[in-house]
Amino acid sequence: MLANWPGSKPGIVIIDALDAARKLETQAVLREIVGEILALPNSRWTVVASVREYDIRQGTNWRSMFRGSPPIPAYASREFSAVRHVYVDALTDSEIKQIATPFGALHALFNGAPPKLRELLRNIFNLHLLAELLNDGTTSEALAGIRSQPELLDSYWQRRIVGNEGRRDHREMALETIVKKMTAAQSLQVPRSIRNDVDPDALRDLEQNDVLRSDDSEASGGDVLLFSHHVLFDYAAARLLFLRGRNADALVKLLKEQQPLTIMLGPSLTLALIDVWNAGSPRTGFWKLGFALSAATDLPGVAQLAAPMVVAEVANDINDLEPLIAALDAEDSPKTPAARFLEKLVGALFVRINGGMSLVGPEAGPWLELASRLADLPGKSPIRICRPIIARVTDSL
Amino acid sequence: MRAAITSNQMTMAGNAARRLLQTAWADERRVDITVITGIEAVAKTVSSDPVASVTLLRTAIEPVHLRQYGYRELFWLAHRLKEIAPHDLEFVVDFYQAAYAWHETSADTTQMGTSALLSLSSNKRQDYQGAWHQLEEFVPSLMELDIRAATQAVARAVEGYVRRAHPTPSDANAELQVIFSINGTDTRLLRDSSLFWFRGGYVDRVDAPAHPHGFAQELRKAVQEPDGESTFAAVVNTFRAETTAAGLWGIAFDIAAEHLHLAHLLAPLASAEPILRSLDLLHSLGTYLTASFHALSDANRSAIEQAILALSGPGVETTRSRLAGCIPSGTIETTPMREYRLTLDQSGGAPPNEPVFKITSSYGSYDSDTHLASQGVPLDAKETV
Numbered sequence: 001m002l003a004n005w006p007g008s009k010p011g012i013v014i015i016d017a018l019d020a021a022r023k024l025e026t027q028a029v030l031r032e033i034v035g036e037i038l039a040l041p042n043s044r045w046t047v048v049a050s051v052r053e054y055d056i057r058q059g060t061n062w063r064s065m066f067r068g069s070p071p072i073p074a075y076a077s078r079e080f081s082a083v084r085h086v087y088v089d090a091l092t093d094s095e096i097k098q099i100a101t102p103f104g105a106l107h108a109l110f111n112g113a114p115p116k117l118r119e120l121l122r123n124i125f126n127l128h129l130l131a132e133l134l135n136d137g138t139t140s141e142a143l144a145g146i147r148s149q150p151e152l153l154d155s156y157w158q159r160r161i162v163g164n165e166g167r168r169d170h171r172e173m174a175l176e177t178i179v180k181k182m183t184a185a186q187s188l189q190v191p192r193s194i195r196n197d198v199d200p201d202a203l204r205d206l207e208q209n210d211v212l213r214s215d216d217s218e219a220s221g222g223d224v225l226l227f228s229h230h231v232l233f234d235y236a237a238a239r240l241l242f243l244r245g246r247n248a249d250a251l252v253k254l255l256k257e258q259q260p261l262t263i264m265l266g267p268s269l270t271l272a273l274i275d276v277w278n279a280g281s282p283r284t285g286f287w288k289l290g291f292a293l294s295a296a297t298d299l300p301g302v303a304q305l306a307a308p309m310v311v312a313e314v315a316n317d318i319n320d321l322e323p324l325i326a327a328l329d330a331e332d333s334p335k336t337p338a339a340r341f342l343e344k345l346v347g348a349l350f351v352r353i354n355g356g357m358s359l360v361g362p363e364a365g366p367w368l369e370l371a372s373r374l375a376d377l378p379g380k381s382p383i384r385i386c387r388p389i390i391a392r393v394t395d396s397l
Numbered sequence: 398m399r400a401a402i403t404s405n406q407m408t409m410a411g412n413a414a415r416r417l418l419q420t421a422w423a424d425e426r427r428v429d430i431t432v433i434t435g436i437e438a439v440a441k442t443v444s445s446d447p448v449a450s451v452t453l454l455r456t457a458i459e460p461v462h463l464r465q466y467g468y469r470e471l472f473w474l475a476h477r478l479k480e481i482a483p484h485d486l487e488f489v490v491d492f493y494q495a496a497y498a499w500h501e502t503s504a505d506t507t508q509m510g511t512s513a514l515l516s517l518s519s520n521k522r523q524d525y526q527g528a529w530h531q532l533e534e535f536v537p538s539l540m541e542l543d544i545r546a547a548t549q550a551v552a553r554a555v556e557g558y559v560r561r562a563h564p565t566p567s568d569a570n571a572e573l574q575v576i577f578s579i580n581g582t583d584t585r586l587l588r589d590s591s592l593f594w595f596r597g598g599y600v601d602r603v604d605a606p607a608h609p610h611g612f613a614q615e616l617r618k619a620v621q622e623p624d625g626e627s628t629f630a631a632v633v634n635t636f637r638a639e640t641t642a643a644g645l646w647g648i649a650f651d652i653a654a655e656h657l658h659l660a661h662l663l664a665p666l667a668s669a670e671p672i673l674r675s676l677d678l679l680h681s682l683g684t685y686l687t688a689s690f691h692a693l694s695d696a697n698r699s700a701i702e703q704a705i706l707a708l709s710g711p712g713v714e715t716t717r718s719r720l721a722g723c724i725p726s727g728t729i730e731t732t733p734m735r736e737y738r739l740t741l742d743q744s745g746g747a748p749p750n751e752p753v754f755k756i757t758s759s760y761g762s763y764d765s766d767t768h769l770a771s772q773g774v775p776l777d778a779k780e781t782v
Contacts, residue, residue, distance in 0.1 A: 358399070360403070360406050360410075361400020361401060361402070361403065362400070364400065364406070368413070371410070371413035372410070372413045375415070376412070376416070380423075383413065383416045383417050384420060384421075386413060387430075387434055389413075390410065390413050390434060391434045393410050394410065394434075394437060394442060396399065396402075397441045397442070
């Protein structure tokens, strides 16, 4: 169609949220279309697509399809230096001020927020969520303690789904049915006919609370339901399917049973892992889940990498890593779940290093301390696995 | 801006690096990349614990280990001596000694890099020689850091080469190493055959013969500095404490001949019999006597003249007459030397002080007659005309 579109002026094909396409078939169609457009000889068409970092990181096809140099160096991510992209960075203080000034409570909350919450609010979705909570009447004091996106989503969940009218179970059951339906269909939307399977009052509540909304586009005929933002789907799946990571065996069993869904549920798995990480030191629940995922060698790589990615992102104290050290100490073999975890953690750290993280300096995480602690263990495998970290650090000296 | 490693992080990196290298070396199935990472990491974190780091790195230069893995490892360690030297000069000196005491001769193929697209290969001998190149390159920096250690390193490198490549001295029927006393202190001379491998024209730039040239070049610069005399004195004293090859002693005599204020530092050597007898040193010593004899003290001149005249034994007359002839007649201090020179002059003069061994070349037409003549065919004989 585009090849035969009349005209000679440059044209732009815009695809918003490639990451919203969770179904493998949909992803394949999108890739095929974009590939064909890019392959048109002397094409006047430019493809502009938006996608989350997570998805471009996981999907090598998109990276190779958009191979090239970032056109605007000031808006480029080091991690994707070989991808032709424009990096939409976190909101700056002045941008947040611009957004929050008309909304006094939001402005005051941001100004008084501790550093971790401020960083969280630089993500526009998080800012939007927080603004909605304030709008709902949640007090600034109740929100000031939030440190992570799952905590923010939990506050949202408490307000919009749990509520205080005693209808929590109805709403959660309705959401669980919807999420399962979406998952089974590998789609982020369900036909409205789902109302036959769920409590209609709960469905009405969820729509009224803007957790779900109708797709009123002509293409859908207004006949489908979807989450008001796909992160809400991810979080709903993290809570209702993955039980916030609190039951490691059940979660692994589910992933094993639904392996094709790993990519679709990848963000949910990450949210569940962060949630269980935040459940408190010494992170026992997290490590139980992390090792269980690591032991399930038949799971796709994306699932096995999720927990190490979370550790690479959030661990900032050697105490967080003690269970890993203890497990590596208990048995020296490159094939133990702990050793496999460590191997992937090293890989995850390199993803972050490519994004600008440093292993040295006052702001560095506990990674050199981890390598040094592993050096003191009697077993040989851990220090061997740490080789890339040691090489990286000493290369920079 | 790149963050700098903190002191605590350096300690932890050093600990991890040493364990990595220990583990890599202990592995039954050796993985070269792990060993190389370990070597580099330990060298770069040496400041975290110099004693523990160097103790571990010494494994690399243990003779058995070196012969087995030197072609794999030595280059990487040689490349990192600049980090180690400020913490342990003794190791650096020992490294030079070990590296030149052994020579990898195998031409077995080795892979350079891991690229499947651009697969380059080398061989064990070349890989090992890569370390020598690094060591040669490092000498100027080492001289700047510590002249004594640099002198020791070069002396031991050349000693290793001589014992390996020229174990038979150029002086007939002589031991390779001679020990003599100067003012009650033992001094060692290695009769190194350098008149062939260093003074003779062709110099092997890959092996240790590359060192004397580089060392001489840097020393010539150093002696012109304000503290040049103390630098030169340090070199001479270090040479005396080492088993120093004649080729290196020759450099000292050459430089002293160029800088008269340094000449007195070598006078005690110039009156030592093994030095006077050395064919490898003959030309340099003669040059030194000609250039600087007048700058020496009366006592030094007297001692040298007596030592020259005291030379005895079969075939020594040429050496004695040649050295005596190098002394400018107006600077002769003792009567016996004056008389000896008079005798020499009356019998046609002393032999000229020319290089003992030199390679010359010439060119001309080469035809069938030339070829036949070279084969001993009498071209003028009736039967061959």
